[in-house]
Amino acid sequence: MSTALITGATQGLGRALAEALAARGWDLVVTARDASRLADTVAALRSNGHDVVGLVGDVADAVHRDEVTDVVTEIVGARGLDLLVHNASTLGPVPLRPLRDLAVEDLADVLSVNVLAPHALTRSLVPTLEAAHGTLLSISSDAGVEHYETWGAYGASKAALDHLTLTLAAETPTLRAYAVDPGDMRTAMHQAAFPGEDIGDRPLPEDVAVPGILALLAARPASGRYRAADLLAVATSEVAS
Template identity: 55%
Template sequence: MPVAIITGASKGLGRALGAALAERGWDLVLDARTAGALKEAAAELSAYGTRVEALVGDVTDAGHRAELVAAARGLGGVDLLVNNASALGAEPLVRLEGLPLEGLRRALEVNVVAPLGLVQEALPLLRASGVGAVIDVSSDAAAEAYGTWGGYGASKAALDQLSAVLAVEEPGLRVWAVDPGDMATDLYAAAVPDDDDPRPTPAGVVPAFLRLLDERPASGRYGAPSLLEGR
């Protein structure tokens, strides 16, 4: 069975994508910082009959990243790495003049440094897979200038660039930076708590990610709305 590592997998997009892959028979290595939520997610996904390894920890910890890859190796390898865990830098989001520099450092560590560290750790197994793929969850804030989204957007823009360079350096892999769009998640609610507009659920966005896995288009940056529309 194929094996995926998904970070930030206890809720939101990570959990929804994990459920979709489990339904397809994928074995999973799940990461999150909250033990209770991760245990619940693992139990739910194990019900599909797939093997699930759930490791509590912080992706900024090199030792934790090594444990994630070791767990995947124990399941047979790594066919897909999903860098989904994210940090905003400030909750709620604030203008750059008030952005705590420590918060920006946290966003960069979680959204840029940790994904690269996990790629480095998993790269031999991704290469050996023959169908290895990396999905880096991005944001439209990486490409557009939105007030208060500067720190988070800068970190996602850096992640996009790392994805693009990795694709050039590793032509045997598929490397997709994916903007899922605004979703009804705890992360979005923390970013903009006063926004009452309805947003798509993570489960509603997952088919865009599955299309990438099914069709394996060229490495690059993709938007979930376009993938869902079939463009």
């Protein structure tokens, strides 16, 4: 039985991926800050008949991370953790603003959630990931490689997360480590970045991002940075042929 830990799992891509994995027989540990939303998510995931544990808390909180590490380690035991998904993320203050108007404290908050927290959680869980020859999956963004006005804090955090993820891959060859750009999605976070705009033309996470990630997990190619749309296109062409 495979087990995954997914942070930020109660909405958007995190929830869609959790639902897809549960439907495929995975056991899950899911985390999020909102207790009510987490309870609803856990109840829905358990309807598939698999073990799901929900832990309320902020990944930027060291106490919460320690709780997550302890629970995951106890659940998986000697067989290890198969998949760690860093999905929890923050845009920073919205509306988004140019770097010249971004307070240092606001940048620090973004880096704390999007970079420092994933790094700390990864460090704690590397031993159990190694035991399972598991996979580290960090949700990235095209803002991590492109330079969009007002996206400086978020983009810098994703660039840093990419670098940490892929450096770990170089240092730990027993693991697979991926930074995945899911592309634009119709999510609450994306809507917050574009207040008042209609984002109905963006695909839902389950349309492109989740199928692309599932294809990646099935194929387990070399560690690296991937785009979900490309992964899905390759998987679709292979099925067609």
